[in-house]
Amino acid sequence: MVLKVSHLGWCLMVERKKIEIPAGAKVKVSVGAEEKFPFDISPMYEGERIRKEDMFVELGGPKQVKFELVLALPAEQVEDMKVTLVGPDLDEMQEGKEYPYAMIYYIAGSKVETDLEPVIERRNHDFQNYIEGYMHLNQRYDVWVRIGKGAIKKGLKSLIQIAKATMMLYKNELPFIEKIEALYITDKALVEKLLKEVAMPIYEERDKRVEMLHDEDVQEFYSCTLCQSFAPTNVCVVSPDRPSLCGAISWFDGRAAAKVDPEGPNRAIPKGEVLDPIGGEYSGVNEFAKQESGGEYERIKLHSFFEFPHTSCGCFEVIGFYMPEVDGIGWVHRGYASPAPNGLTFSTMAGQTGGGKQVAGFLGIGINYFRSKKFIQADGGWYRVVWMPKELKERVSKYIPDDIRDKIATEENAKTLDELKEFLKKVDHPVVKGVVRKVDGKKITEGWPEEKKAEEKVEEKKEVPATPAAAQPAPAMAMPMQPTQMPAFQLPAMPMPAPQAAPAGIKLVIKDAKITIGKIVVKKSKGES
Numbered sequence: 001m002v003l004k005v006s007h008l009g010w011c012l013m014v015e016r017k018k019i020e021i022p023a024g025a026k027v028k029v030s031v032g033a034e035e036k037f038p039f040d041i042s043p044m045y046e047g048e049r050i051r052k053e054d055m056f057v058e059l060g061g062p063k064q065v066k067f068e069l070v071l072a073l074p075a076e077q078v079e080d081m082k083v084t085l086v087g088p089d090l091d092e093m094q095e096g097k098e099y100p101y102a103m104i105y106y107i108a109g110s111k112v113e114t115d116l117e118p119v120i121e122r123r124n125h126d127f128q129n130y131i132e133g134y135m136h137l138n139q140r141y142d143v144w145v146r147i148g149k150g151a152i153k154k155g156l157k158s159l160i161q162i163a164k165a166t167m168m169l170y171k172n173e174l175p176f177i178e179k180i181e182a183l184y185i186t187d188k189a190l191v192e193k194l195l196k197e198v199a200m201p202i203y204e205e206r207d208k209r210v211e212m213l214h215d216e217d218v219q220e221f222y223s224c225t226l227c228q229s230f231a232p233t234n235v236c237v238v239s240p241d242r243p244s245l246c247g248a249i250s251w252f253d254g255r256a257a258a259k260v261d262p263e264g265p266n267r268a269i270p271k272g273e274v275l276d277p278i279g280g281e282y283s284g285v286n287e288f289a290k291q292e293s294g295g296e297y298e299r300i301k302l303h304s305f306f307e308f309p310h311t312s313c314g315c316f317e318v319i320g321f322y323m324p325e326v327d328g329i330g331w332v333h334r335g336y337a338s339p340a341p342n343g344l345t346f347s348t349m350a351g352q353t354g355g356g357k358q359v360a361g362f363l364g365i366g367i368n369y370f371r372s373k374k375f376i377q378a379d380g381g382w383y384r385v386v387w388m389p390k391e392l393k394e395r396v397s398k399y400i401p402d403d404i405r406d407k408i409a410t411e412e413n414a415k416t417l418d419e420l421k422e423f424l425k426k427v428d429h430p431v432v433k434g435v436v437r438k439v440d441g442k443k444i445t446e447g448w449p450e451e452k453k454a455e456e457k458v459e460e461k462k463e464v465p466a467t468p469a470a471a472q473p474a475p476a477m478a479m480p481m482q483p484t485q486m487p488a489f490q491l492p493a494m495p496m497p498a499p500q501a502a503p504a505g506i507k508l509v510i511k512d513a514k515i516t517i518g519k520i521v522v523k524k525s526k527g528e529s
């Protein structure tokens, strides 16, 4: 059934209005365009990284509350090129410290509509990275900004200059924005309050809207190639059931952006023929991906972890990692700093997985993909998931089917592979005996080999009763079990952490063997103290 998308409206729309600034707040205001900036502005600064030792201050980031938000308002409510800063400015900040940060833009124009807010908001990342000495990472409630010492030396004095440069870029690059006004906030209490009361409900409203729509309901998906500046072969394909991996673009957002700028980074992709309804493979998507990736890859399956997975550019909110030891998939989000049970941190895995490639065994996704009814459905969906940090699990808990929720471990249950194995066995997770894919009832994994051996032994014991029974019918022969079918690919080389307990990385399990040893000589190897 093809739904009329226009009927899937804004049922729970959060009111768009200007933020009220509390009486008595420390406020700086500037109106009108800036003539000159004490820094260069050019796309060549995209990708500029500011290391901790070179940073003057950090705004937002892992240690502070932060967000960015675009609100579409009627033209009469927006004062063009006005900036209001609430809280301490750069000249009142201490070098080397971190501060809260909110960047809110009010926009207006005859073509500007609420649907465009997320797409325009995502461009804040691009435009701010054009500013020399200013680094912007991530999106929404995860923004992380660093201002370099070099920029301060060159004459950067105020965040108002940053806001003015960003607004100038918005108006130059997106001419349908007729008026733009900025509100920047570094006052912690106000950032916290607005994140909770304004920004989060709006992000939720955007995310919820797309839940009502599915891939089969539409004729077109939308591309996003914004990240090709640093991941040249990356093509994000945004469908109703697969929101973007950065979390900032949904199918509705892609549609709105393609409407105002059909040749821009968000373009319509006609779906074409359905080649694999479970994996989510479409001829139109394959053609588009081949063309836009410069032939780097030819096939994409939107809902597959192992086979022709979606590319990962590096902006993903969450990374999935396959653990062959348990034949299951774990997920870790950007904010979780400890190693996952495979011994690797988010940043180590992200460093190897980004760059716009299809990396088998790893997959970058947006948190909203956990809401999708087609979440990695080709590989068993939630029934193949074995581990995620507690914080992430709690956040998406209501989307996890009831019969698997308690079987997915967190760091409270397992920090290592051994602990994870023990936990999964204890709760009888589907990976232990084999995962059955819910969407078509197909058994897609065979379960753990040792579990099968154990089962076979139990069967054998049952077959040889202690007291011979003369008239027993012959038991049905148990078919010999196949070893677990691990997905056929090689995990990319990763810097592995030092082993925690065992001194060597290889575990030998020898079964049913007789070993005779005449003599053992233990020698110290050269260079060992």
Ligand code: SF4
Pocket (backbone or CB within 6 Å): 122, 224, 225, 226, 227, 228, 234, 235, 236, 244, 245, 246, 247, 248, 249, 313, 315, 316
């Ligand atoms: S991660 Fe994908 S959807 Fe998000 S900005 Fe980059 S290319 Fe666009």
